[in-house]
Amino acid sequence: MKQNTLLSRFTSWLVSPAVFGSISKNFPGEWRLYEYYVDEKEGLLHFLPEDLKCENQMMQLIFSEDNFVVKAQLPVSLIQNLKSGAWSVAKNFITFVDSANFRNNIEFQFAFEKGNLKLLKKDERGMIEFFGFFKPIDGSQQSIKNS
Numbered sequence: 001m002k003q004n005t006l007l008s009r010f011t012s013w014l015v016s017p018a019v020f021g022s023i024s025k026n027f028p029g030e031w032r033l034y035e036y037y038v039d040e041k042e043g044l045l046h047f048l049p050e051d052l053k054c055e056n057q058m059m060q061l062i063f064s065e066d067n068f069v070v071k072a073q074l075p076v077s078l079i080q081n082l083k084s085g086a087w088s089v090a091k092n093f094i095t096f097v098d099s100a101n102f103r104n105n106i107e108f109q110f111a112f113e114k115g116n117l118k119l120l121k122k123d124e125r126g127m128i129e130f131f132g133f134f135k136p137i138d139g140s141q142q143s144i145k146n147s
Contacts, residue, residue, distance in 0.1 A: 027087070027094070031117050031134035033059035038076055039128040061117075061134060063087065068096060078121060078129050082106060094119070 034049050036059075052058065059072040059079060070082040081104065086097040092111065098104035108119040108130075117134040 026112050026117075027063040027089070028065055029063060030137040031061040031063070032137050033061075033072075033074075033132050034135050036074075036076075036130065036132040037128055038130055044128065059132070059134075060137075070096075076130055078106065 033052070035052075036047050038045050038047075047055075047057065057074050059070065059074055062069040062071070066086055067084065068087045069084045070079070072079050072082070074080070082096055085099050088095050088097060092109055093107050094110050095105055095107045098106075106121065108121045110120070111118045115136065117136075118132070119134070120131045121129045123129050
């Protein structure tokens with residue numbers, strides 16, 4: 001019995017996003033922002049789904065196997081600079097690659113939790129430039145596993 005339990009845990013781990021290379025399989029599809037935080041001079045601002053709706057703010061990330069497109073209406077300069085390009089993953093970081101100028105590449109820390117995507121970008125002082133929570137748009141994800 002103990003061997004079966006150990007084997008099933010190992011098998012579960014092999015198909016989880018924790019295994020190198022399988023993380024990127026969770027990205028392809030469309031993701032919609034439903035909540036975010038930004039650190040402004042006056043403090044940490046938190047935008048809930050109803051705030052996004054009232055202020056006509058939105059962000060949609062579309063990932064193919066190796067490219068991304070961002071459709072956004074957010075008053076966040078970091079996000080306004082994201083349009084489209086290639087993307088790559090290393091450990092728990094995703095880099096949005098600007099093919100025209102590598103100095104414009106933007107790296108986010110990411111996590112998948114309960115089928116949702118979290119993206120975090122801090123500046124050199126540790127201030128939150130953007131911390132966004134994204135839900136998959138129905139039917140667009142392949143198979144998202146909880147991690």
